Amino acid sequence: MQTAAPAQHKVTRPRADALRNRERIVTAAREMFVEHGPDVPLDDIARRAGVGNATVYRNFPDRDALVREVVCSVMDRTVAAAEIALAESGDAFEALERFVHTSADERISALCPMISSTFDQNHPDLEAARERSEQVIEAVMERARAAGQLRTDVGVGDLMVAVAQLSRPPAGTGCMDVDRFVHRHLQLFLDGLRAPARSVLPGTAVTLEDLRQAD
Numbered sequence: 001m002q003t004a005a006p007a008q009h010k011v012t013r014p015r016a017d018a019l020r021n022r023e024r025i026v027t028a029a030r031e032m033f034v035e036h037g038p039d040v041p042l043d044d045i046a047r048r049a050g051v052g053n054a055t056v057y058r059n060f061p062d063r064d065a066l067v068r069e070v071v072c073s074v075m076d077r078t079v080a081a082a083e084i085a086l087a088e089s090g091d092a093f094e095a096l097e098r099f100v101h102t103s104a105d106e107r108i109s110a111l112c113p114m115i116s117s118t119f120d121q122n123h124p125d126l127e128a129a130r131e132r133s134e135q136v137i138e139a140v141m142e143r144a145r146a147a148g149q150l151r152t153d154v155g156v157g158d159l160m161v162a163v164a165q166l167s168r169p170p171a172g173t174g175c176m177d178v179d180r181f182v183h184r185h186l187q188l189f190l191d192g193l194r195a196p197a198r199s200v201l202p203g204t205a206v207t208l209e210d211l212r213q214a215d
Contacts, residue, residue: 021049021055024050025046025049025051025059025060026066026073027049028048028049029049029066029070030070030074030111031048032044032045032048033070033110033111034107034110038067042056042063042066045066068125071111071126071129072129074106074107074111075108075130075132075133076129076132076133077102077106078099078102078133079099079132079133079136081098081099082102082136082137083095083136084098085097086143091149092141092149092150093144093147093150093194095144096137096140096141096159096190096193097190099137099140100159100186100189100190101183101186103163103167104163104166104182104186107167108167109164109167110167134208137159138156141154141159145195148195149194150194150195151197152195152197153197153200153205154193154201154205154206155206155207155208155210156207157205157207157208157210157211158205159193160208160211161206161211163186166182166185166186
């Protein structure tokens with residue numbers, strides 16, 4: 001007696017055009033959140049993305065979901081920039097520089113406060129993106145430190161605070177107008193991170209745990 005073959009479960013994958021539409025929505029939302037803040041009408045985002053309102057709501061049931069996706073995608077791209085730089089050159093400090101400058105280009109200091117002030121900071125997607133970002137940058141900094149490239153008295157928290165402060169102002173306040181200064185000042189900061197250190201910093205290195213306790 002022959003046994004019946006097990007049922008085959010078909011895996012449904014998003015169509016290529018659906019993925020492109022989702023990416024267009026995220027890109028348009030990122031641009032408009034930076035220009036106008038998180039309350040920009042979703043209809044305006046749909047218009048800039050070149051899709052219908054129904055497509056936006058099919059991908060993102062509410063504003064929280066869209067803001068969360070934008071912030072997660074920005075964190076993923078900044079980390080990917082560091083990983084690519086490290087793979088291309090093997091130079092940990094160069095990877096650190098790429099992360100810092102990409103963070104500014106992605107407007108991470110304008111977007112991340114939207115999460116802390118308005119939305120669920122403990123959503124699993126956000127926590128996963130944040131954890132991956134922290135792990136990669138900690139590893140890159142440790143590698144640069146071990147190679148004698150990075151001064152020993154700075155921590156990941158120092159880096160994050162400086163990037164946020166130097167690439168302000170926040171969303172919706174003309175942040176596009178200061179672009180000509182941002183990368184110049186970030187590079188001055190990065191040069192100050194290089195070993196050997198030319199000064200003694202007051203206090204101790206700021207950790208990620210220090211930043212969490214300060215929130």
